[in-house]
Amino acid sequence: MASSSSSGLTFKLHPLVIVNISDHYTRVKSQMNPTLAPHNTAPNGGDGVVSSLPPRVYGCVIGVQKGRTVEIFNSFELLYDPSTHSLDRSFLEKKQELYKKVFPHFYILGWYSTGSDAQESDMHIHKALMDINESPVYVLLNPSINHSQKDLPVSIYESELHVIDGIPQLIFVRSSYTIETVEAERISVDHVAHLKPSDGGSAATQLAAHLTGIHSAIKMLHSRIKVLHHYLLAMQKGDVPCENSLLRQVSSLLRRLPAIESGKFQDDFLMEYNDTLLISYLAMLTNCSRYDLLFLSLSIFIFRLCSFSSHLFSFIAKKLEVLF
Helix, strand or coil: CECCCCCCCEEEECHHHHHHHHHHHHHHHHHCCCCCCCCCECHHHCECCCCCCCCCCEEEEEEEEECCEEEEEEEEECCEECCCCEECHHHHHHHHHHHHHHCCCCEEEEEEEECCCCCCCHHHHHHHCCCCCCCCEEEEECCCCCCCCCCCCEEEEEEEEEEECCEEEEEEEEECEEECCCHHHHHHHHHHHCCCCCCCCCHHHHHHHHHHHHHHHHHHHHHHHHHHHHHHHHHHHCCCCCCHHHHHHHHHHHHHCCCCCCHHHHHHHHHHHHHHHHHHHHHHHHCCCHHHHHHHHHHHHHHHHHHHHHHHHHHHHHHHHHHC
16 A cells, blocks of 8 residues: 555545444444344344454445545444455435435535554455545545644545556545544534543533633623723723724723613513522422532522623613713
8 A cells, every 4th residue: 555645635534424333333343242143244234253353333424525525424334244345335325316306516525434543455445435436535534542742533545556566456545634623623622622531520510610611701801891980980081082983992891791780671581580499499409409509509690690791781881871
């Protein structure tokens, strides 16, 4: 296998593809239980004896190619039996037809599998897909966890025709790639990155981290409002020169975040909040925990801070009216 590709193609890989492959591998691995089923169904539909080796999964990657740029957006599973090198064509055609209805601009760019490195046997499925794409791309995910590894355990291979011992042969060559994301993928990946394993922290610990983040954000907002407040007071006293452009920006900010001064709203809000606190107190009486008491105290503090910030917004708005 050559060290690197010479095709000059630029590959962009979306996180959804990596998530799909990881999910496919996890589902297949969880279904394989040698202690309960000595003869189980092999991955991707083939019948075989379950071994201690990690399973391999197979699927197609789809996306678009514009000039020399190949962008891989999504993937779907394949029914492939590695023991007989047989590919379920009818299943592939049905999947391709369904995806064409949803993503009419996406084409099959290649296939994916799992493993530590590309193998010679992988060339069978690679050649089988050449009637769909004459130069398919091979995305390989290494499912083994290596905490010292900094890069993603994902490799992309192309096939090139090399003459070996006077015989032309197709071999896999590694290609470089970059990760491309859209807004929805960035939000999803950020959410997954902050999740913890079930044995890595309790729900109480995760809730504490969430409330701490909210508290930090509100605290920062409060500090910025105080800076504006002191600046406007100094401007009103004549300690600093009056800048109309800055006052217009402050006024615009306050209009985007209007302070609710309705007495009915405050009464209804306090009633709902007190009811929630009462339910929380009753729940803690039955299941008293120091974490629960911490959350309740933190939530009360956040509520008071929000209430104070709202009053401060109102005060700044009144000061602006005086200045104008």
